[in-house]
Amino acid sequence: xxxxxxxxxxxxxxxxxxxxxxxxxxxxxxxxxxxxxxxxxxxxxxxxxxxxxxxxxxxxxxxxxxxxxxxxxxxxxxxxxxxxxxxxxxxxxxxxxxxxxxxxxxxxxxxxxxxxxxxxxxxxxxxxxxxxxxxxxxxxxxxxxxxxxxxxxxxxxxxxxxxxxxxxxxxxxxxxxxxxxxxxxxxxxxxxxxxxxxxxxxxxxxxxxxxxxxxxxxxxxxxxxxxxxxxxxxxxxxxxxxxxxxxxxxxxxxxxxxxxxxxxxxxxxxxxxxxxxxxxxxxxxxxxxxxxxxxxxxxxxxxxxxxxxxxxxxxxxxxxxxxxxxxxxxxxxxxxxxxxxxxxxxxxxxxxxxxxxxxxxxx
Numbered sequence: 001x002x003x004x005x006x007x008x009x010x011x012x013x014x015x016x017x018x019x020x021x022x023x024x025x026x027x028x029x030x031x032x033x034x035x036x037x038x039x040x041x042x043x044x045x046x047x048x049x050x051x052x053x054x055x056x057x058x059x060x061x062x063x064x065x066x067x068x069x070x071x072x073x074x075x076x077x078x079x080x081x082x083x084x085x086x087x088x089x090x091x092x093x094x095x096x097x098x099x100x101x102x103x104x105x106x107x108x109x110x111x112x113x114x115x116x117x118x119x120x121x122x123x124x125x126x127x128x129x130x131x132x133x134x135x136x137x138x139x140x141x142x143x144x145x146x147x148x149x150x151x152x153x154x155x156x157x158x159x160x161x162x163x164x165x166x167x168x169x170x171x172x173x174x175x176x177x178x179x180x181x182x183x184x185x186x187x188x189x190x191x192x193x194x195x196x197x198x199x200x201x202x203x204x205x206x207x208x209x210x211x212x213x214x215x216x217x218x219x220x221x222x223x224x225x226x227x228x229x230x231x232x233x234x235x236x237x238x239x240x241x242x243x244x245x246x247x248x249x250x251x252x253x254x255x256x257x258x259x260x261x262x263x264x265x266x267x268x269x270x271x272x273x274x275x276x277x278x279x280x281x282x283x284x285x286x287x288x289x290x291x292x293x294x295x296x297x298x299x300x301x302x303x304x305x306x307x308x309x310x311x312x313x314x315x316x317x318x319x320x321x322x323x324x325x326x327x328x329x330x331x332x333x334x335x336x337x338x339x340x341x342x343x344x345x346x347x348x349x350x351x352x353x354x355x356x357x358x359x360x361x362x363x
Contacts, residue, residue: 034102034337038109041078045071048201049194050121053130068194069119069126070204073105075112081233081352082114082205086195088215091117091124092177093332098163098170104211104331107340112355116204120191120219124179133182141175148174148328149239149282158284160325162333174332183215183257188242192222200229209234209352211343213329217279218242218259224274225267233352235277236343239328243301244268260297265308272310276350277302280342282326283318311350315342 050067071091085094085104094117096103105115122129142154150165151157157165164170182191199208208231210220217240224232225244242258245251246268253262271277279298286295295314302312317323317330323338330339347353 033110034107036110038106039076040073040109041076042074043072045069045125046203047126048203049197051130063128063130065128065130066121066190066194067126067128068121068191068198069124070198071117071125072204073109073115075109075114077112077355078114079112080205080354080356081207081209081347082116083108083209083211084116084118084195084199084204086118086120086210086212086216086220088120088183088191088219089123089181090178091119093213093329094211096173096332097334097336098174098332099167099334100170100173101334102337104336104340107337108343111344114205118195118198119179120187121194122182122187123191127179135180144175149284150327152284158325161327162323162325162330162335163327164334181215185255185257188215188219188222188257188259188261192219193226195219195223196226196228199223199232200227202229202231204231206231207233207352209236209347211236212240213238213331215241215258218244218261221271222261224270225263227270230273233275234346234350235271235274236280236346237278237298238280238330239282240279240298243297244271245301246304249304268304269308271312272305272308275311275352276346277305277310277312278346279312279314280330281314281316282328282330283316283324285316317342 047067047069050065052062052064055061055063085091087093094104105117109115119126122133145151145154149158150161150163157163198204210223210232212220212235217235217237220235220237221244224235242260244259244261244263246265247262248265251260251262254260279302281295281298298314302314305312315321317326317339321342323335325333326339327333330336333339344353
């Protein structure tokens with residue numbers, strides 16, 4: 001037998017060590033250990049979707065634009081389900097806790113889920129737009145304090161808030177780790193179309209869960225409606241802003257970037273075809289409030305999805321799970337490990353946590 005080359009030997013040794021580790025340590029114990037090394041098969045990124053436009057002044061010149069961008073991380077022993085992590089303005093919320101501690105990306109890589117971080121068209125690393133737009137400074141730092149559910153009014157923190165309120169660097173990180181957000185109907189449709197193209201491409205796997213925060217939830221619902229394949233298996237939406245409704249229940253379409261967006265009954269039924277949908281809310285929320293930013297709209301959306309045979313639920317992190325003080329971005333909260341455990345349970349209950357058969361060749 002020919003001896004392995006010096007370049008092959010380290011890889012073979014690593015594979016043997018990892019194989020021994022996987023055989024001797026229970027998977028659930030390894031996943032629960034925040035110090036467990038993250039072993040990756042591959043990382044990378046790629047643009048997807050978009051179009052090419054021709055210069056009106058010089059037909060020989062073109063511009064490629066309005067694409068999305070995906071950054072991916074593939075574990076050494078991946079589960080079959082991929083997690084596509086979506087926010088309408090920043091991937092940072094998935095990367096770290098408020099204080100810089102571990103975020104959902106690392107937590108679920110340790111649980112062996114392939115992770116895909118998404119930047120929609122015109123946002124972040126996909127910022128080449130096919131149309132001009134204007135940017136002006138918007139003095140919203142103080143507004144974000146209330147909008148992100150840190151407290152009732154500026155600097156009046158909730159007493160149990162899961163934010164390190166004495167940590168000035170954490171506040172700076174929170175308000176700086178954002179991109180310009182395009183919350184208008186045109187961009188919502190543009191971005192959801194790109195998401196549908198990304199999942200239809202097959203480059204993100206055959207079983208995909210959309211993991212969303214805030215207005216990313218509306219884009220995810222629309223991407224399901226627009227997708228052509230059946231590989232989107234679930235939506236898990238934190239503090240969703242904006243909902244999709246069928247055109248037979250008398251709900252008027254919204255004129256802003258948060259909907260409601262009205263689709264045909266047949267299109268709406270695609271949401272009911274998913275294995276599960278869960279709308280997740282923190283505390284200090286008024287369950288009777290109406291509007292595109294409300295629990296009331298999520299309850300109505302879940303009710304309608306279930307009427308067509310779906311499996312949609314609304315989960316209150318405080319009342320239902322005993323996790324109090326959650327902000328508008330629970331995935332970055334100081335108890336995000338417990339928030340992650342709830343997602344883990346959701347994936348297991350809906351049989352989205354399985355590994356592909358040995359030797360299947362699937363990543």
